[in-house]
Amino acid sequence: MNTIAPVFCTIVPPHVLDKLAQAEDPRLSGPARRTLEVDSAHRTRRRITGLRAVASPTAAATGNPHRTIHDCEHRTALPGKKVRGEGDEPGRDATVNRAYSGLGATFELLLSAYGRDSLDGAGLPLVASVHYDEGYANAFWDGDQMVFGDGDGEVFLDFTLPVDVIGHELSHGLTQYTANLDYQGQSGALNESVSDVFGSLVKQYTLDQTADRADWLIGAGLLAPGVSGEALRSMKAPGTAYDDDVLGKDPQPATMDDFVRTSQDNGGVHINSGIPNHAFYLLAVELGGKAWERAGQLWFDVLTGGELAADAQFTDFARLTVAAARARFGDGAELEAVTKAWSQVGVPTA
Amino acid sequence: MRIQVRRTGGFAGIERRAEIETSGLRDAGDWRELAERAMADGADTPSAGVPDGYHYVITFDDDRTVHCADPGLTDAQRALISRVLKEGA
Ligand SMILES: [Zn+2]
Numbered sequence: 016m017n018t019i020a021p022v023f024c025t026i027v028p029p030h031v032l033d034k035l036a037q038a039e040d041p042r043l044s045g046p047a048r049r050t051l052e053v054d055s056a057h058r059t060r061r062r063i064t065g066l067r068a069v070a071s072p073t074a075a076a077t078g079n080p081h082r083t084i085h086d087c088e089h090r091t092a093l094p095g096k097k098v099r100g101e102g103d104e105p106g107r108d109a110t111v112n113r114a115y116s117g118l119g120a121t122f123e124l125l126l127s128a129y130g131r132d133s134l135d136g137a138g139l140p141l142v143a144s145v146h147y148d149e150g151y152a153n154a155f156w157d158g159d160q161m162v163f164g165d166g167d168g169e170v171f172l173d174f175t176l177p178v179d180v181i182g183h184e185l186s187h188g189l190t191q192y193t194a195n196l197d198y199q200g201q202s203g204a205l206n207e208s209v210s211d212v213f214g215s216l217v218k219q220y221t222l223d224q225t226a227d228r229a230d231w232l233i234g235a236g237l238l239a240p241g242v243s244g245e246a247l248r249s250m251k252a253p254g255t256a257y258d259d260d261v262l263g264k265d266p267q268p269a270t271m272d273d274f275v276r277t278s279q280d281n282g283g284v285h286i287n288s289g290i291p292n293h294a295f296y297l298l299a300v301e302l303g304g305k306a307w308e309r310a311g312q313l314w315f316d317v318l319t320g321g322e323l324a325a326d327a328q329f330t331d332f333a334r335l336t337v338a339a340a341r342a343r344f345g346d347g348a349e350l351e352a353v354t355k356a357w358s359q360v361g362v363p364t365a
Numbered sequence: 366m367r368i369q370v371r372r373t374g375g376f377a378g379i380e381r382r383a384e385i386e387t388s389g390l391r392d393a394g395d396w397r398e399l400a401e402r403a404m405a406d407g408a409d410t411p412s413a414g415v416p417d418g419y420h421y422v423i424t425f426d427d428d429r430t431v432h433c434a435d436p437g438l439t440d441a442q443r444a445l446i447s448r449v450l451k452e453g454a
Contacts, residue, residue, distance in 0.1 A: 091443065093436060149447075153375045155417035157436055171377075180376065187416040198416055206416065234376075247377050262379060281414070285378025 078132035080122040081140040084111050087147045087162075094144045094160060110175050114143045114163060117181030117217075124182075124213070124220045125189070128307045129315045134188040136319075141185065145175060154180055156187035169239055170261055176236045177246075182217030183233065186210040194323040201328045203284035208291035212314055215250060216307040226299040226306040232256065250296040253289030269293045271329075271361030290360050291329060297356035302349065309349055313339045333357040333364045366397055369424040370449040374434075376417045383453035399448070400425055402441035407431020421446055 080101065086108070087095035098111050105112040118141045125131040133139040142160035151164025152171035161184040163174040174180055187210050190196055196206035211233050219229045233256075234247035244257020244265070253267035267289030268274055274290065277283045295314065299306035316339040317323055323335055336357070340349040357364045369384040387396035404425060414420050414434035421438075423445065424430045433442050 091436065091438075148443075153377075153417065153419060153435075155376065155415055155419075155435060157415045157418070162436065174376070183376075184417065198413060210416070262377075266378075279373045279380055280378045281374065281420075283378075285374070285376075 078126055078138055080119055080133070081138065082115055082118045082122075083140065083142050084114050084118075085142070085144040086111065087144050089146055089149050089165075091148050093147075093157065093162065094142060095146075108145075110145045110163070110165070110173055113173075113175040113178075114145050114161075114181065117175065117178045118143060118161075118185065120178055120221045121182045121185045121213075121217050124217050124307060128216075128220070128311060131189075131315075131319075134185065135192040139188075139192070143181075143184075154184055156184045156191075158191065161185060161188075166237070166239070170242055172237055172239055174237065177218070177234050178221055179211075179214035179218040179233055179235075180237065181214075183210040183214030186213040189213065190318065193319045194317075194327070195325050196323070196327060197325050198281055198284060200282040200284075201287065202324075202326050203281045204287035205291055205327060205329065205332050207284045207288035208295070209314065209318055211248060211250060211288060211292050212295050212311070216311050219305070220307050223305075225304055226310070227303065229306065231296050238262075248285075248289065248292065250289075250292040253293050267292075269360065290362065291332065294333070294356045294360045294362065297359055298353050301352040301356065309344070312343065313349070313353060316343060329362045330364070333362045337364045366393070366400060367426050368396070368400055368445070368449055368453070369427075370446050370453070371422045371424075372419050372446070372450070373422075374414065374418060374420045381450065383450045385449050385453035396448075399441055399445050403439070403445040404429060404431055406439040406442060407433055412437070423449075 082101050083097060084099040085095040086098045087093070098108070099106065099115055122133060122141060125133065133141065143163065144160060145163045147162045147164045150167040152167045154161065154163045154174040166172045166174060190206050190209050196202045198206055214233060215229065215231060231251035232246035232249055235245060237247060238244050238257065242257065242262065243259040244262065246256045248265070248267060249256040253269040254265050256265040258264045266275065266286050268287065269289055271290060275283045275286045277286070280286065295310060299310040302309050313336050317332060317335040320339065324331065336353050337350065340353045344350065354364055366387045367384060368387065370382065372381045387393045390396065403423060407423065408431060411420060411432045412434050415436070418435040420434045422430060422432055
């Protein structure tokens with residue numbers, strides 16, 4: 016798929032080519048711009064020269080991504096043929112290029128906002144496979160890597176299109192290396208919600224959006240033209256993302272009053288995630304500003320803090336976010352906002 | 366042979382079902398051969414699967430039920446599932 020010689024002159028540094036490749040796609044020209052704007056001179060220089068990170072005064076803020084993209088060529092053997100490694104210039108396959116830059120955006124959020132060097136905190140290489148199977152309308156994390164299908168073209172488009180979907184899959188890796196929430200019932204819904212939260216934060220970070228400007232959608236741009244819906248999930252208004260003849264209606268609840276009991280989908284992990292998703296949204300909007308800074312920090316603190324049990328329930332997670340708010344910000348607006356957010360979705364914190 | 370497929374989970378968490386009655390079809394023999402291979406490798410109980418991976422339940426003649434999940438499908442399971450979802454109703 017990606018064996019054709021790159022159309023761009025290779026004298027231009029790879030990261031610049033990356034931006035050029037992305038610029039054709041309006042959904043990704045934002046991320047490219049964001050990356051260019053926010054990179055400190057130090058880190059930009061590192062990326063251009065491809066040097067390994069040198070220990071800096073803020074020890075946490077080191078590290079470079081180690082990305083590899085594979086092409087399954089519409090078969091199902093993983094990982095498939097390697098088509099792009101770290102620092103390689105983009106090829107003609109937009110799917111490969113999107114996966115590569117989405118991995119980079121997620122890596123960059125973790126590093127710059129939270130000082131975490133990749134998913135495991137120790138520079139874990141990031142691996143993704145694209146063009147999985149024929150018309151495969153899904154993406155998943157297999158425990159070691161991300162896998163993306165092209166979509167069926169009728170209901171779902173290419174799963175690499177929304178950067179929040181890429182961030183979502185990678186965040187399953189982050190959860191696996193930290194709290195390792197059981198993918199079942201409420202802990203499974205928390206696992207899903209953490210992925211939606213950081214997936215959305217990756218998108219907001221790449222667009223440099225404040226909480227009030229963000230769309231808070233998961234999978235915007237993924238539904239084919241003609242499908243009645245704007246995305247797969249809405250953190251702002253769970254249950255309203257789609258209402259379609261083929262897909263049915265978005266089943267997500269926003270509050271505990273509408274918690275769904277089901278044996279399907281590992282106990283409704285993609286359904287009840289709407290409740291903690293909405294709590295995060297309420298917190299972020301109440302605090303204002305960039306959601307990855309304070310609200311995201313609290314969620315990151317809980318996920319990585321070592322106290323969140325693998326079988327945690329919503330109330331366990333909620334209580335830990337309150338404790339994290341107190342520990343990090345004292346008895347301020349953050350504490351009040353996080354307590355209020357959980358209360359609004361019906362999850363007790365006391 | 367009546368073959369039912371139920372797919373759950375996935376990134377979207379949207380369930381899909383389809384079934385086909387193969388008796389009388391011109392390629393009923395092919396269906397039976399594929400079904401038997403898919404059945405032989407299926408598990409009796411659901412596995413944990415992977416985050417956002419699909420889970421599949423395949424039922425044959427309302428009698429035998431097997432479970433499988435992405436990405437661990439055998440070729441026969443994958444072929445059967447995609448045929449039923451495509452050609453079934
Ligand atoms: Zn997920």
